[in-house]
Amino acid sequence: MTTNLPASNSESQVFSQLDERIQRWIWTEGWTALRDAQERAIPALIEADRDVIVAAATAAGKTEAAFFPILTHLLRHAPEIGSVLYISPLKALINDQWGRLSGLCESLDIPVVGWHGDVAANRKQRFLKEPNGILLITPESLEALFVMRGSAMPGLMANLRYVVVDELHAFIGSERGKQLQSLLHRLERVAGRWIPRVGLSATLGDMRLAASFLRPSGAAEVCLIETKGGGQELKVLLKGYVEKPPRIEAEPDLENPEMEDVVAGSIVEVAAHLYKVLRGSNNLVFPNSRQKVEIYTDLLRRNCERDSIPNEFWAHHGSLAKDYREEAEKALKEGNRPATAICTTTLELGIDIGSVRSICQIGAPPSVASLRQRLGRSGRRKGEAAILRGYCIEPALEPNSGTSDCLREGLVQSVAMVRLLIAGWFEPPRVDGLHGSTLVQQVLSIIAERGGASASQLWSALASAGSPFEGLSRDDFVLLLRHMGDLRLLTQDGSGTLLHGELGEKLVNHYEFFAAFASEEEFRLVCEGKPLGSLPISRPLLPQQCIIFAGRRWRVIDVDADKKLIVVIPDKGGAPPAFDGGGAMVHDRVRQEMRTVLAGDEVIRFLDQGGLGLLEEGRGYYRRAGLGRRHVIQRGSEVQLMTWRGDWVNDALALLLAQHRLTASNEGLLVSVTGGPIERVLDALEEIAQLEELDPVALLADAKNTLREKWDWAMPDGMARRSFSSLSLDLAGARDTARQLILPTFQMPSNI
Numbered sequence: 001m002t003t004n005l006p007a008s009n010s011e012s013q014v015f016s017q018l019d020e021r022i023q024r025w026i027w028t029e030g031w032t033a034l035r036d037a038q039e040r041a042i043p044a045l046i047e048a049d050r051d052v053i054v055a056a057a058t059a060a061g062k063t064e065a066a067f068f069p070i071l072t073h074l075l076r077h078a079p080e081i082g083s084v085l086y087i088s089p090l091k092a093l094i095n096d097q098w099g100r101l102s103g104l105c106e107s108l109d110i111p112v113v114g115w116h117g118d119v120a121a122n123r124k125q126r127f128l129k130e131p132n133g134i135l136l137i138t139p140e141s142l143e144a145l146f147v148m149r150g151s152a153m154p155g156l157m158a159n160l161r162y163v164v165v166d167e168l169h170a171f172i173g174s175e176r177g178k179q180l181q182s183l184l185h186r187l188e189r190v191a192g193r194w195i196p197r198v199g200l201s202a203t204l205g206d207m208r209l210a211a212s213f214l215r216p217s218g219a220a221e222v223c224l225i226e227t228k229g230g231g232q233e234l235k236v237l238l239k240g241y242v243e244k245p246p247r248i249e250a251e252p253d254l255e256n257p258e259m260e261d262v263v264a265g266s267i268v269e270v271a272a273h274l275y276k277v278l279r280g281s282n283n284l285v286f287p288n289s290r291q292k293v294e295i296y297t298d299l300l301r302r303n304c305e306r307d308s309i310p311n312e313f314w315a316h317h318g319s320l321a322k323d324y325r326e327e328a329e330k331a332l333k334e335g336n337r338p339a340t341a342i343c344t345t346t347l348e349l350g351i352d353i354g355s356v357r358s359i360c361q362i363g364a365p366p367s368v369a370s371l372r373q374r375l376g377r378s379g380r381r382k383g384e385a386a387i388l389r390g391y392c393i394e395p396a397l398e399p400n401s402g403t404s405d406c407l408r409e410g411l412v413q414s415v416a417m418v419r420l421l422i423a424g425w426f427e428p429p430r431v432d433g434l435h436g437s438t439l440v441q442q443v444l445s446i447i448a449e450r451g452g453a454s455a456s457q458l459w460s461a462l463a464s465a466g467s468p469f470e471g472l473s474r475d476d477f478v479l480l481l482r483h484m485g486d487l488r489l490l491t492q493d494g495s496g497t498l499l500h501g502e503l504g505e506k507l508v509n510h511y512e513f514f515a516a517f518a519s520e521e522e523f524r525l526v527c528e529g530k531p532l533g534s535l536p537i538s539r540p541l542l543p544q545q546c547i548i549f550a551g552r553r554w555r556v557i558d559v560d561a562d563k564k565l566i567v568v569i570p571d572k573g574g575a576p577p578a579f580d581g582g583g584a585m586v587h588d589r590v591r592q593e594m595r596t597v598l599a600g601d602e603v604i605r606f607l608d609q610g611g612l613g614l615l616e617e618g619r620g621y622y623r624r625a626g627l628g629r630r631h632v633i634q635r636g637s638e639v640q641l642m643t644w645r646g647d648w649v650n651d652a653l654a655l656l657l658a659q660h661r662l663t664a665s666n667e668g669l670l671v672s673v674t675g676g677p678i679e680r681v682l683d684a685l686e687e688i689a690q691l692e693e694l695d696p697v698a699l700l701a702d703a704k705n706t707l708r709e710k711w712d713w714a715m716p717d718g719m720a721r722r723s724f725s726s727l728s729l730d731l732a733g734a735r736d737t738a739r740q741l742i743l744p745t746f747q748m749p750s751n752i
Helices: 020-028 036-045 062-076 091-106 121-129 139-148 150-156 175-191 207-214 265-278 290-306 322-334 368-375 409-423 436-450 455-462 474-486 502-508 588-599 609-624 647-658 678-689 717-728 731-741
Strands: 002-004 052-055 083-087 112-115 133-137 160-165 197-201 223-226 233-242 283-286 313-316 340-343 358-362 386-394 490-492 498-500 522-527 530-536 546-549 552-560 565-570 632-635 638-641 663-666 671-674
Touching: 020 062, 036 052, 036 062, 036 223, 052 062, 052 207, 062 091, 062 160, 062 197, 083 139, 091 112, 091 133, 112 121, 121 150, 133 139, 139 150, 139 175, 139 436, 150 175, 150 436, 160 175, 175 436, 175 455, 197 207, 207 223, 233 265, 233 409, 233 609, 265 283, 265 290, 265 358, 265 386, 290 313, 290 340, 313 322, 322 340, 358 368, 368 386, 368 409, 386 409, 386 609, 409 588, 409 609, 436 455, 436 474, 436 490, 436 498, 436 502, 436 717, 455 474, 474 490, 474 717, 490 502, 498 502, 522 552, 546 663, 588 609, 632 678, 638 678, 647 663, 647 671, 647 678, 647 731, 678 731
Parallel strands: 052 197, 052 223, 083 133, 083 160, 112 133, 160 197, 233 386, 283 340, 283 358, 313 340, 358 386, 522 565
Antiparallel strands: 002 233, 490 498, 522 530, 546 552, 552 565, 632 638, 638 671, 663 671
């Protein structure tokens, strides 16, 4: 299917406002016109009198949109040109932007300095001696500057003119994003004045929410520049497959089995199609997990070997050594040979790898915003369409297949996300949340920066009006400081000044301190002493809760959060859904669109014949089950709640049901409940619907894995639970859903 992405145009004439040397550079580069984002950003940024967000498609020239007017402003004040902080989420992106900006700035005699762990010390010393020009830095390296050079920071930032945050969307809603907000606030405190902030992003679902992240105390004054792309043509094809077992299962006596014999036959089919359509061009393939990256890369590489041609396929993910990742990036960027990267989100952000012909998504994408970000890599050359190829593998249906599989959840979610992408909708950023883990880190960091601080100084810097943790009560803040004292993170001298305690000093002096986030840890699963494997657990776990692993249901017996151990036994529930959602949290709007897709009868033009057949199966089941009018249904020993809500709501509803001694688990499109008949479940829903207070401290009393972030262990127990709830649950949404679910319901007919 072919469609057009929405476009916007600007006819402002502002080229003459740029410094003559920048104009000359633009002419030398052969540019015939400024792009829309660049035209609109010049008058907004050139006076350094406001905060600005520039949201535009990948390769729309956002870097130049920001730096043409910023550099013009600096040059107006020569020889005291001042400095600019460019903050990036990735070291690789800093290296990329250093090369991009150096060519322009060399002709202007403005230094450009990269600052991260791989940059030589002598380069950093240049900025420390003469803090002017552009400093490219990560939040972690900026944190290190505050901690290790706290007394020098007022001088280093005295002439700071702008702060530019690239890939703004990558920070919003995370602990790292809250760390960035705190660092921006601290920069203004050490500089003693307001400093304009500039956010750059390719994908933002709600510009006003993004503005409230960039400037929490003044979102209404942030200037918003949003371009939708240049009416770019988008070609979409979504292919559907039915899962097939490995060849070795059909031929158990097969001698010398190869890779193609031991992986699922449907995966081999997808790899064969990828090889057929991608050969001879540059592409990105996103299979949703590191394990599948390796499987598909190996299958594709083996195809090259069989055809006696040079390899065209490279793996790219975070566990690979830097040299291997750079080899893949180089092959893509050179453009003089065919190169396809099979990758995780590592190639989703703005590292310059040139234009690729197509984006391939295996399984449902993590989000609509992520899909749009990935698509920005394709169709960047003039006249080229962006191409999206999707591959959905659905399980073969059995008599006991679950509701999720019968509805073809994975395929339907992919269809819904593509439809929302075409409509121009993306998930809005989540800007709320206590982020107590980062608050702990920032308390320790400010004490290191200042050599000690009083409780009132810490409150003023972190939790007072206009500060990054505004909204925290004074009582909770004092309780946190006391708890950190009990843990030997803090101590207090005779004058009342707070200092690092024995443990605090040890942790702050470790290189890992500067990162606000922890690498995702995996829990080991054990059944009767036998290891089953490991997986990351991002949802709250309760004893007796059901989980799905290795294609089977398991009931949780015990969780040891310290040892990252989950003890399970086989569960006698129905067949587990094959589609697990890829681990990403799905938004309400996506699930509502999935219901629209299932309830409709229109032909989805971007589906192939296999996909159309699978969708018709899902729609047929939706009609037979009466899911257009039923929300609570009995299916065997389970009561299934068809909420059609996102994971924040479903997770919260499962926890609320657990308070009523029911075992509930979020299974994507539905919440599965066991432990009682449908009447008991309805009674519990009615009680939930009438709740006036939703207390996360009580709700999470039995949850075993809520200490997910790096410093959660350093918070008082109640505060840690509130922090988790604020980031991961929608309690009010769960209560509202319960109110909707208690409308008259009917049991599902036995033939469904």
